[in-house]
Amino acid sequence: MTRFALAATCCALALSACSDPAASSSNANSSETMTTQSTNADTIATGDEAALRARLALAERVVPNLDQLIARQLVVDSARACPVDDGVTIPLADLPEDATDPAANGALAEDYLGNIVSEPCVFQLPSGLAFRIRTASDDGASPMRGDMVTVNYRGQLLNGEEFDSSWTRGEPATFPSDRLIAGWVEALPLMRVGERWELFIHPDLAYGMRGTPGGPIGPNMALVFELELLDLPG
Structure with missing residues (x-):
């Protein structure tokens, strides 16, 4: 999985976390913004990295240390692919x-x-x-x-x-x-x-x-x- 594909997944999860009761509360306007700016799979599939970076920037505000989350998931993906x-x-x-x-x-x-x-x-x-x-x-x-x-x-x-x-x-x-x-x-x-x-x-x-x-x-x-x-x- 490429970093950008993984980032897109993390971004989508980060944005969806806004509706989770356990996530930090946000006002109605913030919720509408999250919905409007949710990840568009078709856009990502065309390689529009600028759009993805904008969504990642938004996700960083929702989920701090997103880069660390991505790095951690990449390590786990490598471990799953390693035959023991x-x-x-x-x-x-x-x-x-x-x-x-x-x-x-x-x-x-x-x-x-x-x-x-x-x-x-x-x-x-x-x-x-x-x-x-x-x-x-x-x-x-x-x-x-x-x-x-x-x-x-x-x-x-x-x-x-x-x-x-x-x-x-x-x-x-x-x-x-x-x-x-x-x-x-x-x-x-x-x-x-x-x-x-x-x-x-x-x-x-x-x-x-x-x-x-x-x-x-x-x-x-x-x-x-x-x-x-x-x-x-x-």
Whole structure:
């Protein structure tokens, strides 16, 4: 997908967001302007980039950081097109001798995540979230931020130690997609129902310097999750 085709899609979505109750409210005149200036697919198809740029400028006022949204979607599109061999496994690393030391955990996280992007079909979003799409879907629905989602997941430390798993419990989990660690909140709206991703999550996008006091996740630890989006129970 070309950048302009993707931009047109983002533009259309941005403009349609004006009618979403969750989007920022606007007055009636603004709504009429959005309707009048909505993306015309025929115009875009003729290669009228000037018209598209005007619509993108409008979309930028509706959805800040549109360029970042486009860049993120391009990364996801590339990941979906990357075939992952069944023999590819998640790399492991030895934890520091003192797993409660935030400095040691942080150093390991930076080293691990710096190297993970060289692994087959691992991509990184502008936020620093690294991921690999194990199972891609061509037409599954994607959740909006805040939608209820039903997932299977497995969380592990960098040494492969599992600390939580719906598969182990034998039952998927359902929860709001925006009340989770930042890495999940970013990943879920990019996923499609039926997809299975591996997430390589920086401490800043996980549990940060706090970790899980009294639990298995030390301060400043990077984490790995396998995440399968099963349904949008809505």
